[in-house]
Amino acid sequence: MVFWYTISTMSTSLNLAAELRALIASGALPDGARLVERELAERFAVSRIPLREAIQKLAAEGLLEQHPNRGAAVRTLSVTDIEEIYSLRMLLEGDAIHRAVQRMDAETLARVELVHRLLGEAASADKQGELNREFHALLYAPCGNQRQLQAIRELRGQVERYERLQARLMADTPAFQHEHEAILHACQARDAERARALTVQHLASAQRIILKAIQ
Template sequence: MQTKIDSTADAIALSLRASIATGELGDGARLVERELAERFSVSRIPLREALQKLEAEGLVEIYPNRGAVVRALTLADVDEIYGLRVLLEGDAIFRAVKRMNEETLVRAELVHRLLGKATTAEKQGELNREFHELLYAPCGNARQLKAIRELRGQVERYERLQNTLLADTPAFQHEHGAILKACKLRDARGARATTVAHLASAKRIVEGVVSRMQNETDIQAGTVRRRK
C-alpha cells in the first residue's frame, strides 16, 4: 500500500514540478489541497506527500493552517544554494577523479562534444546535466549525488533562468573542457578548482537574472498599489 501512495505522490510531484518550471505556477502561487485533489483525482494523502517532497526540494513552502505556496528564489537563496553546491560538487569530483575509469572519461568527452553542437535549450540542459553527473558519479556517495541534483533543480526550475544559463553554453564549454582535462590528468585538486570556478560563473549569471526578476516583481507590485 505504501508503494502505491509513494508512486502516486511521485507522479503528482512530477506534474507540479513541471508546472512550476514553466511558470504555470508562479512564485507565490497558492497550492490549494482541495483544488489539487480534484485536479489529480486523488485523496489528500498522496497529495500532501507530493507537497512534502517539493518542500524538501525547496520548491514550495508549507504553512500550518495556511497551506502551501510556490517559493520564490531570492538572492539569499542563490547564495546558499551555490555555497552548498561548491562544497558538495567540489568534494564529489575531487573524490571521483581517483576512481574514474577510462569508459567514464570517454563518455564524458562524447557528451562534451555533443553539448557543443546542441541547438535547443532542452538538449543543452539534458547534456549539461549528463556531463556533470557522469563525472561526479564515481565518488560513490548516493546521498551526496541526490543532494547535488536537488540543489541544481532549485535553479533549473526557472525556465527563463535556465535558458539564460544555457545561452552561455559556448563559454561554459571552455570551463567544461578545463574540468575534463583535469580529470584526464587525474588531477583531483585541479578538477575541484575548475568545478568551483565553473559554479562561480553560473552563480553570477543566476544572481543577475534573479535581481531582474525581483525588480520586475517590485515594479508590478508598485503598479498594482497605484491602481488601488
C-alpha cells in the first residue's frame, strides 16, 4: 500500500509541476506572484504534499524562489540572469545541433520542415510558442544526450515567459522565420558548423530583443 501511495503522489506532483510551469510560461502567474498553497490545493483538488513536491521541483528548475515563512513566489529574472541563461543556452544548444546534424534522418528533417511551415502560418502567440519549442526540440533530439536535452528544456523554461514578448514583438516581421529557415537549410545540407553558428546567432537575437523589452 505504501508503494502505490508513493507512485500516486509522485504522479500527482509531476502533473502539478506541469500545470504550474504552464501558468508561469503563459504569464498567468507573473513575476513575483506568490503561490498560496491553500488556494492552489483547492484549485487543483489535491493535498498539500504533492503540491509542495511540485513547488520544490520548480524551485530546483529556477522558476520559483522559496522564502522562509513566506512561501514560494515566481522568480523575477534580472538582466544578469537572462544574460547567463542565454550564454548557457548558446553553448548547449549550439553543441546539440552540431552533433545532431549528422544523425538526422529524412523523416526528422521532413517533420522539422512541416513544423517550420506551420509556425509561419500560426496566428496566436500560444501556437507560435508551441511550434517554436517543437522546431528546436526536433533538431536537437538526434544529439542523443538526454541530460543535455533536459538542461536545455529547463533553461528554456526559465525564460519562456519572456520569450512571449519576443513572439509579440516579432509578429509583424519575417526575421524570426528567416532565422529558422537558415538553420533548417544548414541541417539539410549537413553543415554542422553553420547550423551551430546560426543557432547561436538566433539565440543572441532573441536575447537582445528580450533584454530590450524588459529594460
